[in-house]
Amino acid sequence: MARRGVLRSCGVLVAGVLLALACRPSAATILTTISSNPDLVLFANALQLSGAADLFNVSETQNLTVFAPSNAAFLSALAALKLSQNDLVQNAGSMYPILLYHVLVGATDAEEFSTNLTSRATRLTSGTTTLTVNVQRTGTAVRVESLGTDANVTTANIAAGDSVIHIIDNVLVPFYPTIYSSIIRQSFFTRLATAAQISGVRLVSKLTDPLTAWTMFTPINVAFTGYLSTFGLNFTDISQLAAFPAKVRATLNYHIIPSLATGPFTSANFSAAPGSGLSLRTLTGQNITIxxxxxxxxxxxxxxxxxxxxxxxxxxxxxxxxxxxxxxxxNRVLLPPPLGSLSAALAARNDVTRIVGAINNETTYSSALTDPNFSGTLLVPTDAAWNNLLASMNTTWEVFLSNKTRVKKILELHIIPSVGIPLEVDTLVNNTLLATKIGANTLSVFKPNDAVTMFVAINGGKGNATVLYKEMILDTELATVMFIDAVLIPGDISTAPIGTDGSNPGAASTASPSFVLLLWSALAAALLYVFGSS
Incomplete structure (x- = not known):
């Protein structure tokens, strides 16, 4: 009886153990758990394609916390970055560091996160630095803040062996999706954010575009104290700059350099520069040196x-x-060079000497160069543009200047008078007709997108020119200067090759047909009549 009782007791114990094992979830790795969840299909695919899958499939004893973006989160992030799934599939390895940024060392259930905003180390490193995210619990809600984005936990505490997975509604990124996000996500840049808004929607639009390729020097809050003083304003109230939108826009444009085809300018470029430093041309066409x-x-x-x-x-x-x-x-707002006149604006560059020579040689508009009250927009072809024109006309600069009538008319096509508000690149609208000193409707604006602005000579005029930089705004705000890559030609000016004496045989022939030409024309008409009659 005693033996049977022992056996019965052993049988109950074994059955209990087997029942406990049957009720316990089967051991699973992070990867198998993610792969079995229909809301994490894109995350699972990203792990496989990037080569990160093995890191999440070591064993069920891995002790990690994984913030797994949902399918909707992935699609939203791609749209925000203006990338497609095909883009990432073709360069799948680029996802590897981003995926590591979603992993914390140590398994932490949702209820275990602190109610204080707490920095947590991720599995992503940059050099010797481990990148972190901030996590905070409010009641049962958990929020994660990364460098470039924030996310909320939508499904918590999915067990994966000794690890835990939390599904989130956004992709965490260790970079800023746009320049503007780098400004508004930092408490150091509240004044810069206000200044950007004051400068106008066009600049903000470019700053918020993930495809914008710029290098920007961003002034911290304290930098604006000195900037406000240049306007004679209160040191603390940045909103006072709303009275000077054009100047604020010009100042911010002076902090921006278009990136190279190989990428933006970084400390690597600065370090490789010669002892004199690296000279960079800003959006306004003016230079700063690093x-x-x-x-x-x-x-x-x-x-x-x-x-x-x-x-x-x-x-x-x-x-x-x-x-x-x-x-x-x-730590300071960089101030553009003072521009009290057109001469000062042109002197800020070393590749626009031709137009200065033409204006002074022809003399009609030479006084405008130093007139502080000049009102309008001057289109300035670069020296390279003038050289291209000279080559097409097979002439020299000296011979070209000798025909002052021609020079004057060409210059007048590049002067756009205005009353009050001069032209700015960002405010130009496609197909706008413009009056120049030549007359009404002699130029048209061609602006297929915000990245390209061109002036087209119309009403018989020839040529089109692309604006190379943002405008320079004179201190009076009555005038702007725009640099262009071609010389525009009025309709009554020929660009046929000219003689060494400055004459234009092609134009003269058109104006006064020779006797021989008239004779040949009459003969041709007679032959056409004879053969046509037969």
Missing amino acids: TKVGTTYYAIGPSNNATITLLDSPAGFTNAATYRSAIHWV
Whole structure:
């Protein structure tokens, strides 16, 4: 009896153990758990395509926390970055570091996160630095803040062996999706954000576009104290700049350099520059110089200098895992050179000497160069544009200038009078007709998109010219200067090759047909009549 009782007891114990094992979920890795969830199909595909799958399939004893973006989160992130699934599939390895940015060391259930905003180390490193995300629990809700985006946990505590998975509603990114997001996500840039809004919707639109490829020097809040003083304004109230939108826009454009085809300008470019520094041409066509003294970088302008306090903050992601833009923090607002006249604006560049020579040689508009009250827009072909015209006319600069009537008419096609508000690139509208000193409706604006602005000579005029940079705004705000890549020609000016004496045989022949030409024309008409009659 005793033996049977023992056996009965052992049988009950074994049955209990078997029942417990049957009720316990089967051990699973992170990868198998993710792969079996229909809301994480895109995340599972990203792990496989990027080569990160093996890291999540080591064993069920891995002890990690994974924030897994849902399918909808992935699609939303692709749209926000203006990338397609095909883009990422073709460059799948670019997803690898981003996926590691979603993983924390140690399994943490939702209820275990702190109610205080807490920095947590991820599995992603940059050099010797481990990148972090901030996590905070409010009641049962959990929010995750990354460098470039924020996300909310929508489904918590999915067990994966010894690890835990939380589904989130956004993709966490270790970069800024746009330049503007780098500004508004940092408390150091509240004044810059206000200044950008004051400058107008066009600039904000470019800053918020993930495809924008710029290098920008971003002034921190304290930098605006000195800037406000240049207007004689209160040091603390940035909203006062709303009275000067054009100047604010010109100032911010002076902090922006178009990126190279190979990418933005970074500390690597600055370090490789010669001892004199790296000269960079801004959106306004004016230059700033980046120099290095010891371990510190400086941005040098003609009016003031700034210390670069933080380098190489990335923005705008490509399908090749590179960045379209770079942001460098500066401790002062860089002031564009004073532009009291057209002469001052033209002197800011070394590649527009031809038009200055033409204006002074012809003399009609030479006084406008130094007139502080000049009102309008001057289109300025670069020296290269004038050289191209000379080559097409097979002449020299001296011979070209000798025909002052021709020079005057060409110059007049590049002067656009205005009353009050001069032209600005961002405010030009496609197909707008413009009056110049030649007359009404002699130029047309061609602007297929915000990246391209062209002036087209019409009403018999010849040529089109692309605006190379943003405009320079004179201090009076009555005039602007735009640099263009071609010389525009009025309708009554010939660009046929001209003689060494400045005459134009082609134009003369058209104006006064020779006797021989008239004879041949009469003979041709007679022959046509004879053969036509037969």
